[in-house]
Amino acid sequence: MKLQATSKEPGLPDWLEITLFTEANAAESSAQATQILNGLSGVAERHKLQSGSRFSKEGSFSASFHSGSRTTHFVEIKFVRALNVEEKTVSERDLPRLAIILDDLGSDRAAAESIFAMGYPLTISILPNHEHSREIADEALQRGYQVMLHLPMQSVANESPEKKELRPGMSREGVEKFLDEMVVSVPNAVGVNNHQGSQATSDPVLMENLMPALRDLNLFYVDSRTTAATVAFDTAKKEGVATAFRNVPFLDDVQDVAAIRKQLRLALRGAKEKKSAIAIGHPHPATLEAMREFLPSVQENGVRLVFVSELVH
Numbered sequence: 056m057k058l059q060a061t062s063k064e065p066g067l068p069d070w071l072e073i074t075l076f077t078e079a080n081a082a083e084s085s086a087q088a089t090q091i092l093n094g095l096s097g098v099a100e101r102h103k104l105q106s107g108s109r110f111s112k113e114g115s116f117s118a119s120f121h122s123g124s125r126t127t128h129f130v131e132i133k134f135v136r137a138l139n140v141e142e143k144t145v146s147e148r149d150l151p152r153l154a155i156i157l158d159d160l161g162s163d164r165a166a167a168e169s170i171f172a173m174g175y176p177l178t179i180s181i182l183p184n185h186e187h188s189r190e191i192a193d194e195a196l197q198r199g200y201q202v203m204l205h206l207p208m209q210s211v212a213n214e215s216p217e218k219k220e221l222r223p224g225m226s227r228e229g230v231e232k233f234l235d236e237m238v239v240s241v242p243n244a245v246g247v248n249n250h251q252g253s254q255a256t257s258d259p260v261l262m263e264n265l266m267p268a269l270r271d272l273n274l275f276y277v278d279s280r281t282t283a284a285t286v287a288f289d290t291a292k293k294e295g296v297a298t299a300f301r302n303v304p305f306l307d308d309v310q311d312v313a314a315i316r317k318q319l320r321l322a323l324r325g326a327k328e329k330k331s332a333i334a335i336g337h338p339h340p341a342t343l344e345a346m347r348e349f350l351p352s353v354q355e356n357g358v359r360l361v362f363v364s365e366l367v368h
Contacts, residue, residue, distance in 0.1 A: 068119070068126045074133045074196060074243070084134045088116035090273045091132055095120075097271035101231060104128070153326040153353060154178060154363035155306075155346075156248060156277065156335045158205050161185030166338035171198045175350045178363040180205040180248055182217065183240035196243040201362040203277070204237055204244040208252030210281070217250065221265065223258040230264040238272060245364055246275035246297075248335075253282035262287050266294035275367040277301070279335055297367040299333055306336035306345075315345035326358045331366050 073091070088111070096106040099120045104127060107119035120128040160167055161182035170177060171194065179195045180203040181188050195202045207217035221233060238244060247269060249256055256262065256278065269276055269291070278288040278300035291298035303325035306318045315336070326332035336342045353360045 069128050071128060071130045072133065073130065074135060075245070085111065085116070088132045088134075092116065092118050092130070094271050094273035095130060098235065099128075150357060150359040151326040151329075152331045152359050152361045152366060153322060154331075154333045154361050154366050155322070156180050156203065156301075156333065156363055157338055157342075158248070158250065158279075158335055159337050160191050160205070161188040163187070163338060164191070166343070167191045167194070169343050170338060171195070171200065173347060173350060176201070176360055176362050178203055181241045181244070182207065182250060183237040184218070188240050189242060192241050192243050201245060201364060202241065202243045203246045203248055203363070204241045204274070205250045206234075206237060206247045206252075207250045208255035210251035210255075211253045221252070221255050221261065223255060223261050225261060225264065227264040227267075230261070231268045234265070234268045234272070238274075244274065246277060246367065248277040249279045249281065249287065251281060252279070252287075253284075256287040257282055257284035259286050259290065262290040263294070266291050266296050270294055270296045275299075275364060277333065277363055277367065299363070299367045301333050301335050302329060303332045303334050306334055307339055307342045310339050310341045312341045312345050315342055316349060319345060319349045323353065323356055323358055327356075333363060333366055 075087070092109060095118070099106060104120045104122055107121050107126065109116070109118045111117070116132040118130050119126050120130070156178045157170060158180045159182060160179050162185045164187045167179070167187070170179065176199075178201045179191070181192050181195075182205045192202050207220040209216065209220050209222045219233065219236075221230065225233065266276070275297035276287065276291045278285055278291070278298070280301045288298055288300045303322045304318055306322065307315050309315070319334075322332055322334040336346070350360065
């Protein structure tokens with residue numbers, strides 16, 4: 056993002072560049088870009104802006120936005136090939152799939168570096184407004200990792216709350232404003248999952264306010280299932296949001312390498328039994344150590360490690 060408007064030159068437009076790693080062909084990339092720009096048009100409309108012309112050139116898609124006669128924003132979407140995804144044969148595409156989301160990134164730069172050094176297609180879910188949220192999101196994209204927004208939501212116990220959280224009782228406009236702010240803090244995010252949120256995800260009205268806002272931004276939703284009472288997945292489906300949910304146990308409720316190895320084996324078995332599985336862990340030292348040992352064995356066991364976006368529908 057390049058902010059050009061200043062007090063001396065308030066009329067200059069801001070530039071937003073979005074780079075997406077992809078396996079899609081040109082036609083599919085064009086369709087994806089159209090979806091994203093349509094979503095941005097919805098955001099612009101909520102902020103009293105008008106959509107301008109769109110144009111494309113060699114895998115790059117651009118659009119402008121205006122306030123009256125003044126151009127306020129230029130947006131450019133570029134598609135690049137995913138760094139860590141190899142060409143797949145037909146037989147590989149038929150393998151069971153396992154996606155691993157690593158939550159709570161944003162404060163610990165060293166933990167992020169440890170994840171990047173692994174070299175596997177892992178999905179990084181970043182808490183907004185933390186010291187290193189933006190730089191981790193930017194580097195994750197450059198290193199070929201998928202980025203999600205780890206959206207803070209109120210829990211029943213309300214332990215260790217974030218400074219700003221999605222809470223029951225928020226209006227639809229309040230939810231939209233909150234989401235817009237969080238998305239800016241985590242650039243390159245292609246989806247959202249809940250941070251804590253046992254109170255928030257079990258509130259039907261709040262979820263009905265959240266899901267259209269995600270749809271407008273073309274973000275998918277993964278329900279972390281921090282409570283059995285969650286209605287988030289069902290609401291996302293009803294509102295036309297691409298969605299999935301964690302369907303194997305959390306990897307590191309017990310922060311012990313041996314215990315986490317066991318949970319990783321359960322996740323692998325779950326992927327084989329269900330044909331696909333979504334596991335969630337955190338960047339604890341024990342988790343990262345167990346994953347370094349475990350990840351090389353995934354393909355050997357007949358399971359394909361994938362980004363979570365491959366498992367949302």
